[in-house]
Amino acid sequence: MGAGHDARTGRGPSVVARRALRTTLAACVSFFVCLYALDRPVAATYALFGVVSMAALSHIPGTGRQRVAVLIRTTPVAWVLVTIGTYLAVRTWTAVAGMLLIGFALAFVAVAGPRAAGAAPGLQLLYILPCFPPYAPDTLGERLAGATFGLLLLVLAEAFVLPEEPGPTxxxxxxxxxxxxxxxxxxxxxxxxxxxxxxxxxxxxxxxxxxxxxxxxxxxxxxxxxxxxxxxxxxxxxxxxxxxxxxxxxxxxxxxxxxxxxxxxxxxxxxxxxxxxxxxxxxxxxxxxxxxxxxxxxxxxxxxxxxxxxxxxxxxxxxxxxxxxxxxxxxxxxxxxxxxxxxxxxxxxxxxxxxxxxxxxxxxxxWWHRVAGHAGPRSVHFQNAVRISLALAAARTIAGVDSLPHGFWAMLAVLSLTRTTAAQTRATVRVAITGTLLGALVTGILLALIGGHTVVYAIALPFVMLTAFRVGPVRGVGWAQGMFTLVVAFVFAQLAPVTWQLAEVRILDVVIGSLIGVVFGVLAWPRGAERELHRAVALLLTREAETVERTTGAVVEGGPGRTPDDEPLLHALTMAETAFAQHQSEPRTHEGPRPDWQAAMMTGHHVLWGSRRLLVRGGPAVGPENGARLDGRATGLATRMRREAQRAGRAPGDPEPEGALPPLGADADGPPGLSSPRFFSALAWLDSLAVDVARVTASGHPFGPARPKSPSAPGKPSAPGEPSAPA
The missing domain is CATH 1.20.58 (Methane Monooxygenase Hydroxylase; Chain G, domain 1)
Structure with missing residues (x-):
């Protein structure tokens, strides 16, 4: 990433520098106070990693004060996770079972929106940290005190150190x-x-x-x-x-x-x-x-x-x-x-x-309505939660069975490097391993030269940490992994005597964690949101067609108002918007024009609102002539929606749907005769949907398979976009 990022996104250089300074200040002060002033190494470890987890690994959006609100709400959750992790760590099978369940729950909380999703990785790390030796439940109080102290200093830093100006709400x-x-x-x-x-x-x-x-x-x-x-x-x-x-x-x-x-x-x-x-x-x-x-x-x-x-x-x-x-x-x-x-x-x-x-x-x-709506394999939130929880459980199993030294680094690699697509995970892992190797080389040399001079590590830690948190988000995952290798080495060198072999252990853990991430990226929904988006939009267009026909039929027949059964359409719209939101964050995998996903979703909103308005009020029948006009218009719209649904849902290589498309309907500018106001409301609704359908089909075959990119072509990020409504 370059230096020209928009500060509104929270990743511009000035914003990154401020966050790096706040993170470094809270982490180093809490670590030094617990280690040197109070002589509590366990508390010092949890204080530092509590700050790193919620400030560096998490991506809580917003200004400092907005992040403070999230941190305050999640602190009790952090206490619970540290406690559960401490007691489940004594046996490998309980730790793995806990990792599977808690890992899924923390990842699935993304259904609650960007703030909850941003805090989830940090909470995962706070559960991972006590899952490894030493298995010392008697130190739980010290662990909780250290994590609380670190989070308290982070809250103060976020609130008062170089605060950002809030944007328009x-x-x-x-x-x-x-x-x-x-x-x-x-x-x-x-x-x-x-x-x-x-x-x-x-x-x-x-x-x-x-x-x-x-x-x-x-x-x-x-x-x-x-x-x-x-x-x-x-x-x-x-x-x-x-x-x-x-x-x-x-x-x-x-x-x-x-x-x-x-x-x-x-x-x-x-x-x-x-x-x-x-x-x-x-x-x-x-x-x-x-x-x-x-x-x-x-x-x-x-x-x-x-x-x-x-x-x-x-x-x-x-x-x-x-x-x-x-x-x-x-x-x-x-x-x-x-x-x-x-x-x-x-x-x-x-x-x-x-x-x-x-x-x-x-x-x-x-909350139950939101969770239940995403509790199935067609939800990208569910897919992501299953993928990361299985990968974390596998990493914990390997670390427990093979007694992997510093095994939580392997799980941290799984957590920070696994992406929503297998291709993206592989690309990230290559860069991360390269950065880790270079960082480990530098770390080994420095550890060999400095030896056991703890004062040198203490003096250098703030500068190394500030550089890592400043450079990593701007220069990419390779720099982040390399610099973080230096950070953890300088931290552990103050907790216990270390040698250059610590860098070797770091490389081993990152490689193991990366391979686990790649394996589960390949096995569990390897194409990320792309294929799911095709399915979701195909289902959405089908539901739109059904709703158009059902609503038009009710208007033609007349009758009292009734509450429409639009839950299937609303659920299909939610699934499509969620998949589209994730798809926007994934690199493009094909060349050529992209499908106009948003046109299909905006059509879904217009179908939903218009159908509700027409069905709730009721009214008399519109008469044979006007009924035929509405039926003709609705038939043309529904047929075109179903044709686009077939295109959206077909696999690459499948033949194009055949058959001529009917016209969208004859113009209705002639004398309407004696008709109810519902006729003109329905006509206006169908006219606006005709414009929407024309937009969906404007590029010819917007949902047809695109030409795959050549292997040598670099990944190109998708253009900015968004779901038609906040998911």
């Missing part, structure tokens, strides 16, 4: 988007009843700012809790509302599709409600009185539309689009109140329960 960005929507609503309520070019640009930019990859990982609302889910929902609703406003058709004249007074009343209510939501999200107000007015006005507009069927398709479309604006605004204000007030928020019963199913649920139930 997702909540503030959602507030800004809601404020932009309020201004757009005010402009749409005035002649000429359309947005100016400047307002359109501002609306699009505000919606783009809510895309997850534009927000630091620490500020993404990706957790399973109620507030995080609601804030994610608020961001999606804000993006939907802004999009509906930008694409709102101009009112046909004379007369308008609704009485102009009522249309103006709808837009005024939307503007006031989302303006209050903006202030609520920003923390400058605590009132949402306009939300109730908006819901009432929306119902009045829907009733008025039902009483006065339009005489032209243009008028019907304007009316349907205006009601969609009101629905998106209701979703935004409801989600914003849930995000700020949590379970204290009042969600009216007239709002579709399926959209806000999480409102009022307790945290354990929401």
């Amino acid at each position: 997702y909540r503030r960005l959602a507030s800004g988007a809601a404020g932009t929507a309020a201004r757009c609503a005010a402009e749409l309520g005035r002649a000429p009843y359309t947005l100016s070019a400047a307002s359109t640009e501002a609306a699009l930019a505000s919606g783009e700012s809510l895309r997850p990859f534009r927000v630091d990982e620490a500020d993404r609302p990706a957790g399973p809790g109620l507030r995080d889910r609601a804030l994610t929902h608020a961001g999606l609703a804000a993006r939907t509302l802004l999009g509906r406003m930008v694409n709102l058709p101009p009112p046909p004249r004379p007369p308008g599709p609704l009485p102009m007074e009522l249309e103006s009343e709808v837009l005024t209510a939307v503007g006031r409600a989302v303006g209050e939501s903006a202030a609520l999200l920003d923390g400058t107000a605590d009132s949402t009185e306009a939300a109730g007015v908006l819901r009432k006005v929306r119902e009045e507009a829907a009733s008025a539309a039902a009483r006065e069927p339009p005489t032209t398709a243009a008028r019907g479309r304007r009316r349907a689009a205006l009601l969609e604006v009101a629905d998106a605004a209701v979703a935004l204000v409801t989600a914003a109140e849930l995000a700020v007030r949590g379970r204290r928020a009042q969600v009216p019963c007239d709002v579709d329960a399926g959209r806000f199913w999480y409102a009022g649920r307790l945290a354990p139930g929401l």
Whole structure:
């Protein structure tokens, strides 16, 4: 990695230098105090590795103060892990069983979002450390005291030493988007009843700012809790509302599709409600009185539309689009109140329960919903947890059976070098072993020259550690492994007499750990998220097609409103977004144009929201002529979605799906006859999905197999991207 990295990602040179200084300060001070001032070598070891585990091995995103919050919450977990590891270490089989179970649990906690995923490797190391000799349960108190002291100094360093400036939070960005929507609503309520070019640009930019990859990982609302889910929902609703406003058709004249007074009343209510939501999200107000007015006005507009069927398709479309604006605004204000007030928020019963199913649920139930959704072999979180837990258990078995000296280094190599793809693991291992060999060579020479002069090691340790934590994240894994070899040698040289053979042991452990990582990388889902992404998107497109057909059929037949059964589509969307998020962090393995994964996922969101809106409200049948129009449009869309699902799910070398594709549907600009407002709402929904499907298929065969790269071609990282919603 070069020196030009964005500081927002937490890996720019200045950010890395600050973190290296804080880590070195906390680790060295805690180590020296415990070893030289208190003469407690066990406590000194745990103090130093407690800091290294949570500051260097972990990748907790955010500013120092945000990391402090994570460290405080995880400290009790660290106590439990050190305690369990101490007592299970006395027998190899108990240590291996514990490694298998705890290793899986700590890796699987990534389902809780980036902050939990970032802390997991460090917690793994805190369990690994007491799993090796000396097996001394009587020193548990000293181990816990040392780890606690080190973590305490790390918390103080993160909070007060060279703190970073926080970036914009997702909540503030959602507030800004809601404020932009309020201004757009005010402009749409005035002649000429359309947005100016400047307002359109501002609306699009505000919606783009809510895309997850534009927000630091620490500020993404990706957790399973109620507030995080609601804030994610608020961001999606804000993006939907802004999009509906930008694409709102101009009112046909004379007369308008609704009485102009009522249309103006709808837009005024939307503007006031989302303006209050903006202030609520920003923390400058605590009132949402306009939300109730908006819901009432929306119902009045829907009733008025039902009483006065339009005489032209243009008028019907304007009316349907205006009601969609009101629905998106209701979703935004409801989600914003849930995000700020949590379970204290009042969600009216007239709002579709399926959209806000999480409102009022307790945290354990929401956690279980998230965990259960990923508890299967099709989840990349599950795959990663199985892979790393099996590799760690194998390393612990080898270390216990063969009495591998300093065996925890082998497990540390497994933990730090294993990647989500076999190819990436092999490439990382080659560089890591090279760096370790060079670092061990330098270490052996220095140990032979310095000998038993402990003072020299103590003086040099802070400088070596600062260099390691400063250079490693910037120059790559080879430099990190080589410099860390020096660090551990200088640490152990102060704990007990050492010779140049310590470097030899370090090489042996890293090689063994690396080979274990490669083996399990090959055996367990070697292609990482790539193949899983193909499967997930194929299933998502199939579910989208089924939902389009089922929803259109319900609109054509008419009937009372009902809660849709959209759990299969929602689960498929979650699996696809999770796989896509991991796929973005993996190197590209093929040349040529990449599939437009995000177009398929954005289509999933549009299918989900539109289906809910149409099914919950119900309505009369649309009539034979209009029913045939909707059926034709839905059939064309569903067929194209299934064709893309076949392309996404096929293996390389499989033939292209055959057969002509039906048209997406005839234009419906003719006289609509007497029809319910649901016809125009469904027509607008299918029209927008036709645009989405055209985007998915725009590159010809976006899910076809690409030409493999030549063996000599270097790996090229994928371009930045993100799931369409925080996972």
